[in-house]
Amino acid sequence: MRAYDVVIVGAGGAGLRTAIECARDEDIKIAVVSKVYPTRSHTGAAQGGVNAALGNVIKDDSPETHAYDTIKGSDFLADQDAVFFMCENAPEVIYELDRWGVPFSRLPDGRIAQRPFGGASFPRTVFSADRTGHVILHTLFEQALSKDNIDFYNEFFLIDILHNGQRVKGVSIYDIKNGEVITLRTKAVVLATGGFARIYWQRSTNAVGNTGDGVAVALRNGVPLKDIEFIQFHPTGLAKTGILLSEACRGEGGYLLNKFGERFMSRYAPEKMELAPRDMVSRAIEYEIREGRGVGEGTSAYVYLDLRHLGEEKIKERLPQVRQLAIDFEGVDPITDLVPIRPTAHYCMGGIHVENYITSSTPLEGLYAVGECACVSVHGANRLGGNSLIELLVFGKFCGIAVREYAKYSQHLPLTKAEENAGKEYIEKLIRREGSEKLAQIRKRMGEITWEKMGIFRDEKSLASAYEELSELLERWEKIPVVDKSKVFNTNLIEVMELRNMIEIARAVAFCALHRRESRGGHYREDYPERDDENFLKHTLVRQENGKLTIEYIPVRITKYQPAERKY
Ligand SMILES: Cc1cc2nc3c(=O)[nH]c(=O)nc-3n(C[C@H](O)[C@H](O)[C@H](O)COP(=O)(O)OP(=O)(O)OC[C@H]3O[C@@H](n4cnc5c(N)ncnc54)[C@H](O)[C@@H]3O)c2cc1C
Numbered sequence: 001m002r003a004y005d006v007v008i009v010g011a012g013g014a015g016l017r018t019a020i021e022c023a024r025d026e027d028i029k030i031a032v033v034s035k036v037y038p039t040r041s042h043t044g045a046a047q048g049g050v051n052a053a054l055g056n057v058i059k060d061d062s063p064e065t066h067a068y069d070t071i072k073g074s075d076f077l078a079d080q081d082a083v084f085f086m087c088e089n090a091p092e093v094i095y096e097l098d099r100w101g102v103p104f105s106r107l108p109d110g111r112i113a114q115r116p117f118g119g120a121s122f123p124r125t126v127f128s129a130d131r132t133g134h135v136i137l138h139t140l141f142e143q144a145l146s147k148d149n150i151d152f153y154n155e156f157f158l159i160d161i162l163h164n165g166q167r168v169k170g171v172s173i174y175d176i177k178n179g180e181v182i183t184l185r186t187k188a189v190v191l192a193t194g195g196f197a198r199i200y201w202q203r204s205t206n207a208v209g210n211t212g213d214g215v216a217v218a219l220r221n222g223v224p225l226k227d228i229e230f231i232q233f234h235p236t237g238l239a240k241t242g243i244l245l246s247e248a249c250r251g252e253g254g255y256l257l258n259k260f261g262e263r264f265m266s267r268y269a270p271e272k273m274e275l276a277p278r279d280m281v282s283r284a285i286e287y288e289i290r291e292g293r294g295v296g297e298g299t300s301a302y303v304y305l306d307l308r309h310l311g312e313e314k315i316k317e318r319l320p321q322v323r324q325l326a327i328d329f330e331g332v333d334p335i336t337d338l339v340p341i342r343p344t345a346h347y348c349m350g351g352i353h354v355e356n357y358i359t360s361s362t363p364l365e366g367l368y369a370v371g372e373c374a375c376v377s378v379h380g381a382n383r384l385g386g387n388s389l390i391e392l393l394v395f396g397k398f399c400g401i402a403v404r405e406y407a408k409y410s411q412h413l414p415l416t417k418a419e420e421n422a423g424k425e426y427i428e429k430l431i432r433r434e435g436s437e438k439l440a441q442i443r444k445r446m447g448e449i450t451w452e453k454m455g456i457f458r459d460e461k462s463l464a465s466a467y468e469e470l471s472e473l474l475e476r477w478e479k480i481p482v483v484d485k486s487k488v489f490n491t492n493l494i495e496v497m498e499l500r501n502m503i504e505i506a507r508a509v510a511f512c513a514l515h516r517r518e519s520r521g522g523h524y525r526e527d528y529p530e531r532d533d534e535n536f537l538k539h540t541l542v543r544q545e546n547g548k549l550t551i552e553y554i555p556v557r558i559t560k561y562q563p564a565e566r567k568y
Contacts, residue, residue: 001183001184001185001415001420002031002182002184002185003029003184003185003186003412004029004030004031004151004184004185004186005028005029005030005186005187005188005404005407005408006022006028006029006030006031006186006187006188006189006190006403006404006407007030007031007033007170007171007184007186007188007189007190008022008030008031008032008033008189008190008192009033009034009158009171009189009190009191009192009193009214010032010033010034010041010190010191010192010193010194010214010371010373011032011033011034011038011041011141011144011152011154011192012038012041012042012043012044012137012192012194012371012392013041013043013133013136013137013140013371013389013392013393013396014043014192014194014370014371014372014373014374014392014395014396015032015034015041015190015192015370015371015396016032016038016137016140016141016143016144016396017140017370017392017393017396017397017400018190018192018370018396018397018399018400018403019032019144019147019150019400020140020143020144020147020400021396021397021398021399021400021401021404022400022401022403022404022407023144023147023149023150023400023404024400024404025404025408026148026149027149027408028149028404028407028408029149029151030147030149030150030151031150031151031152031153031184031186032144032150032151032152032153033153033156033158033171033173033184034152034153034154034155034156035155035156035157035158035176035209035213035494036154036155036209037154037155038137038141038144038152038154039137039138039141040207041137041194042194042195042206042207042209042210043133043136043137043194043389043392044133044134044137044138045133045134045205045207045244046132046133046134046136046388046389047130047131047132047133047244047246047248047321047322048115048117048125048127048130048132048246048247048248048251048385048386049115049117049125049126049127049128049132049248049385049386049389050094050125050126050127050132050136050386050389050390050393051066051090051117051120051124051125051126051384051386051387051389051390052066052090052091052093052094052124052126052390053065053066053087053090053091053122053124054091054094054111054112054114054124054126055122056107056111056112056113056114057107057113057114057122057123058122058123060122061121061122061123061124063084063087063088063090063091064084064087065121065122066087066090066120066124067080067083067084067086067087067088067560068121068561069119069120069121069384070083070086070087070378070379070384070387071083071380071561072119072561072564072566073119073277073379073380073382073383073384073387074377074378074379074380074381074382074383074521075279075380075381075382075520075521075531075566076380076533076537076556076558076561076563076564077227077230077377077380077381077520077521077537077539077556078377078378078379078380078556079357079376079377079378079556079557080557080558080559080560080561081357081557081559082357082376082377082378082557083378084559084560085357085358085394086376086378086387086390086391086394086395089394089397089398090390090393090394093390093393093394093397094112094126094390094393097136097139097393098112100139100140100142100143101139101142102128102135102136102139103128103135104126104127104128105127105128105129105318112126113126113127114126114127115127115248115251115252115318116251116275117247117248117251117275117384117385117386118247118250118251118272118275118276118277118278118281118384118385119272119275119276119277119384119385119568120275120384120386124386125248125251125385125386127248129317129318129319129320129321130246130248130318130319130320130321130322131320131321132389133389136389153173155175155176155177156173156174156175156176157173157174157176157213157494157497158171158173158193158213158214158217159171159172159173159174159181159423159426159427159497160172160217160220160221160422160423160426161189161217161218161221161367162183162415162419162422163221163364163366163367164413165222166364166365167364167365167366167413168186168187168188168189168364168365168366168367169185169186169366169412169413169414169415169419170183170184170185170186170415170419171183171184171186171189172184172422172423172424172426173423174423174427176489176490176494177488177489178487178488179427179486179487179488179490180487181423181424181427182423183415183419183420183423185412185415186412187366187406187407187410187411187412188366188367188368188403188406188407188410189366189367189368190360190368190369190370190399190403191214191215191217191218191352191367191368191369191370191373191374192214192369192370192371192373192396193212193213193214193215193371193373194209194210194212194214194371194372194373195210195212195347195348195351195372195373196210196211196212196215196216196348196373196501196502196505197210197231197232197345197346197347197348198210198211198212198502199211199212199345199446199447199450199502199505199506199509200231200344200345200447200450200451200455201443201444201446201447201450201502202242202447202448202450202451203237203242203344203345203447203451204242204344204345204346205234205237205242205243205244205344205345205346206345206346209498211498211499211501211502212348212373212501212502212505213497213498213501214352214369214373215228215351215352215373215501215505216500216501216502216504216505217501218352218362218367218369219504219505219508219542219543219544220504220544221364222364222543222544222545223352223353223362223363223364223367224353224363224541224542224543225350225351225352225353225375225508225541225542225543226350226351226352226353226354226375226377226539226540226541227349227350227375227377227380227381227512227539227540228348228350228351228375228505228508228509228512228540228542229350229509229512229513229516229523229540230348230349230350230379230380230381230382230520230521230522230523231345231347231348231349231509231522231523232278232279232345232346232347232348232349232382232383232522233278233279233282233343233344233345233346233455233456233522234247234278234282234343234344234345234346234347235256235278235281235282235284235285235341235343236249236250236305236341236343237341237342237343237344237346238325238326238329238330238339238340238341239300239302239330239340239341239342240329240330240340241329241330242342242344242345243325243329243344244325244344244346245305245322245325245326245339245341246319246321246322247278247385247386248318248319248322249305249307249319249322250274250275250305251275251385252307252310252314252318252319253309253310254274254305254306254307254310255274255305255306255309256274256281256284256285256303256304256305256306256341257303257304257305257306257338258288258293258294258303258304259293259294259295259303260293262293264284264288264293264303265281265284267284268280268281268283268284268287269281269284269568271567271568272568276568277382277384277566277568278346278382278383278384278385278522279381279382279521279522279524280568282343282456283456283457283524285303285341285342285343286343286456286457288303289301289302289303289342295340301342302340302341302342303340303341303342304338304339304340304341305334305338305339305341306338306339307319307322307334307335307339308334308335308336308337308338312335315334315335316335319334322334323335326339343456345450345451345455347372347383347388348372349375349377349379349380349381349382349383349521349522350375350377350512350540351369351372351373351374351375352369352373352374352375353375353541354368354369354374354375354376354377357376357378357395358398358402359398359399359402359403359406360374360376360395360398360399360402360403361402366406366410368399368402368403370392370395370396370399371391371392371395371396372388372392374395376391376395377539378391379391380521380556381520381521381522381523382521382522427493430482430493430496430497431482431485431493433478433479433480433481433482434481435478435479435480435481436479437476437477437479437480437481438480439480439492439495439496439499442473442476442477442480442499442503443495443499443502445469445473446470446473446499446502446503446506449466449469449470449473449506450466450506450509453465453466453469453510454466454506454509454510454513456524457524457526458513458523458524458525458526459525459526459527460514460517460525460527463510463513463514464514466506466510467507467510467511467514470503470506470507470510471507473503474500474503474504474507477496477499477500477503480496480499482496504544507549508542508544508549511542511549511551512540512542512551513525515540515551516536516540517532517535517536518530518531518532518535518536519531520536533563537556537563538553538554538555538556539553539554539555539556540553541553541554
């Protein structure tokens with residue numbers, strides 16, 4: 001059996017940044033496992049940019065202002081010590097990327113350019129046109145490839161982690177290319193498997209692979225998830241497909257218009273207008289549609305994004321990908337046309353419970369979580385645009401340091417024969433399984449439930465019904481056969497495993513949302529429309545044992561800023 005000191009599952013920005021830091025000690029042997037080729041990870045789809053208070057455009061900006069904006073944006077649910085840690089370390093990790101060769105867009109004097117983004121007091125978002133994630137991901141991959149002590153397991157699917165209830169021992173992974181299951185012994189596992197906004201199957205900006213596999217594995221293994229009821233809906237998804245048009249559109253000066261041509265944000269956020277935080281802008285769009293000021297009705301209704309006044313030159317220089325997406329998927333050219341848009345599921349504020357923000361450790365010894373699959377928590381109830389990429393870079397770096405030190409001073413635990421074979425047996429059982437349920441139907445139904453009953457607007461009845469129906473879907477999942485029995489690139493088998501992960505997480509999201517009887521950030525309850533600090537200024541922790549979910553709450557760490565009403 002192969003043995004490593006550290007196994008990192010996920011080769012997006014979070015996994016790669018962790019691996020690079022970990023590999024600085026050449027004696028540490030690292031495996032990076034990824035179900036897609038690393039440069040196809042969702043980080044590569046990030047468009048708008050990454051936040052760091054460099055003060056290049058307005059020098060008054062500071063890590064402290066970045067921290068305050070983040071905390072206010074989070075609706076005061078973020079842990080303030082962790083937010084300060086992220087914001088203070090942000091400039092350094094950006095300069096590291098600059099030295100590694102990321103081609104950031106520049107000011108005329110050669111310094112790194114910064115653009116305004118939602119909820120930010122200053123232009124703080126560092127970018128490379130509208131392909132920021134793409135260039136960061138490729139640069140990180142180059143750096144990781146240059147390390148001799150990293151082995152890549154590309155196109156391997158995580159089946160499970162192995163542990164003794166106290167400490168991690170290994171992982172079992174499935175080779176998508178040939179159907180083989182292998183077990184890796186390891187002292188530490190870092191989960192960096194990305195978000196799960198694909199539980200909103202109908203309408204999401206996320207890659208189809210963002211199915212929350214690592215989050216579901218943690219949940220099944222008794223590791224708590226934190227604040228997963230908080231899902232971010234991005235205001236500007238293309239109307240027909242839900243594909244993202246970056247916040248950079250509004251950062252560069254784009255307007256939102258209703259069918260009368262009004263800039264309706266003046267009703268909801270008179271000061272910040274289109275650059276209010278995403279939760280507020282998304283709800284504003286939905287109110288306009290509900291009150292008949294959108295174009296069309298029902299699920300196909302929309303409002304407009306207007307970029308025309310920015311001019312051809314700026315659109316081509318700063319928003320080339322946005323323009324192409326609008327042309328390809330909506331049939332309109334933003335230089336001359338209005339673009340139909342509507343909110344779309346985008347990001348998961350919650351995730352695997354990280355206990356210590358400096359190390360990114362979880363309650364299970366040897367298990368770490370970084371990136372979108374983790375909840376540190378720096379985003380609280382609502383993330384600001386550009387703050388996810390900076391989270392990956394800062395916490396990836398410090399997790400890399402922590403995990404390499406942990407691995408240096410700890411020992412491998414022995415694996416039993418049963419543990420070694422567990423992954424193989426699970427796959428064989430799935431392949432043999434018979435039943436009459438259909439994968440596509442159940443996935444479609446899951447998408448309808450999540451969108452309609454636990455989307456932008458929620459209430460007791462809709463959430464209770466979502467929870468019930470998702471529990472039923474989980475039972476029906478047991479009767480989905482894997483029709484394709486082949487060994488080579490069996491995508492049917494992978495999709496069956498991913499669907500289980502999505503339904504389990506979706507059910508837990510409904511459960512936590514049902515119990516949070518208030519509105520805060522991305523979680524909006526029509527039956528409890530106010531924020532309730534007295535009862536709910538706390539983090540949700542959800543655990544799953546023998547298929548049953550239980551909830552507890554832990555305090556928010558408030559160090560400097562007392563909760564105040566959020567006005568923009
Ligand atoms: C369209 C879009 C635009 C965005 N734009 C911005 C932006 O401009 N600024 C910003 O700050 N944020 C942005 N975000 C958010 C940000 O990009 C993501 O939160 C972030 O990139 C997630 O990085 P990650 O490394 O955690 O996960 P990912 O990049 O999603 O990588 C996950 C990795 O885990 C692996 N993996 C998953 N499951 C398994 C499994 N079962 N077995 C093996 N491997 C597995 C995958 O192969 C992949 O390598 C955007 C998100 C989207 C969807």
